[in-house]
Amino acid sequence: MTTVIVGAGVIGTTLAYELQRRGRDVVMIERDAPGKGASFGNMASIAVTEFMPASRPSIWKQIPGWMLDPEGPVRVRPSYMPKLLPWFLRFIAASRPSVLRELEAQGAALCARVYDDLLPLLRDTSLESELTDVGCLSLYADEAEFKADREHIDILERFGFPHEVIGPQAIKMLEPEISDRIGMAVVFPQNRSVRDPYRLVVKLAERFSALGGQTVTGDVTGFERSEGMRAAILRDGRRIEANEIVICAGAHSARLADMLDEPIPLETERGYHTQIMSPGIAIKHSIIWPARAFMVTPTAGGIRVGGTVEMAGLDAPPDYRRSKVTVRRAKEALPNLTCENFTEWMGHRPALPDTIPVMSASRKTKGLFYATGHGHLGLTYAATNARLMADLMTGAKPPIDMRPYRINRF
């Protein structure tokens, strides 16, 4: 049984490894190199406390104001608005209270099992040292900012995710570099981070190859089907035979799903990072400041600053003014942060309007599967996605109800 995985990001690579472990003969097809897509430059956070749908009113009601602010955390390029409209209408539809409650439970069900799946994967591949044991600090200037984020904390409490509210003294003990203007923080001990998300994918891809897995460099531009999947067709005409094909092409999956007559409302939420090699400070925790919408993560190659969402499609060039805004904001929290030796990067989060990934068998073609749309949490969900998809594909019973993640839910 040959399984072809299209896309060697963190989602495709972890699934390739898991299926191989379960006895499948797996071929990954990647048009660039493993880990060079969104998985290259994410904020490295195992962000188990961030499963809340972005469509909750407390967020989307701020979007019009943000859009008028060129430095706001969400930006829609005006020329892209008409294209975005159908996705945005679905996003608004996902903000009904009864729908939100369901989406929260579906996100929480995945986040609750993240370490059950991630730790064995890292142990099995001898990559435990890629994961830190330090959590994340969420910062608030004052009580009013904390109250504004109270809904987030309430949802975490409802699902039993641990956290601790701390004051200025405890903040200084944990992270002396944090500015005195920060009056409160919440510690999320489970939000550990990986030291280098790109290196993690590369190492997983190396383990996969060492165990006999094949990685083909090629751009999938078509498929061959007859009573099930037969082959993936590459731009240069090569034909890669398959009994099963899994679409793991991140934000590019929509184009492939269209070819397979199973359209999905997948958009790219473009995000930026600045990797500061000589930051002038050292921090242990990753840090978010919800009111300023940025994140800072200590990584193997220095301090990474990132965040924000830009809706502009897959093809528009990056606008690095957005990364400069996040660095400026990060300096408000970390006044001694210096930004001289740095690189900037933009990546495509694969975003579905209800914030919940598709992890599903095709409803139309035997032997076809989809694992995509992991949005802001693809690194967080990767090992869990691999576990659940492999269960689905090999006939094992998944430990959670998979119906919410089906492809034909839209």
Ligand SMILES: Cc1cc2nc3c(=O)[nH]c(=O)nc-3n(C[C@H](O)[C@H](O)[C@H](O)COP(=O)(O)OP(=O)(O)OC[C@H]3O[C@@H](n4cnc5c(N)ncnc54)[C@H](O)[C@@H]3O)c2cc1C
């Ligand atoms: C700024 C930013 C910060 C983020 N921070 C976090 C975080 O802290 N924690 C977290 O959990 N998540 C985070 N994310 C989200 C996370 O990075 C993504 O959800 C995740 O990387 C998606 O993985 P993927 O494998 O689906 O996609 P990708 O990594 O994009 O991989 C898809 C691969 O498919 C290949 N491909 C596409 N089309 C074809 C084709 N036709 N033929 C062959 N190959 C193809 C691409 O070249 C690519 O390598 C962040 C994202 C961004 C942009």
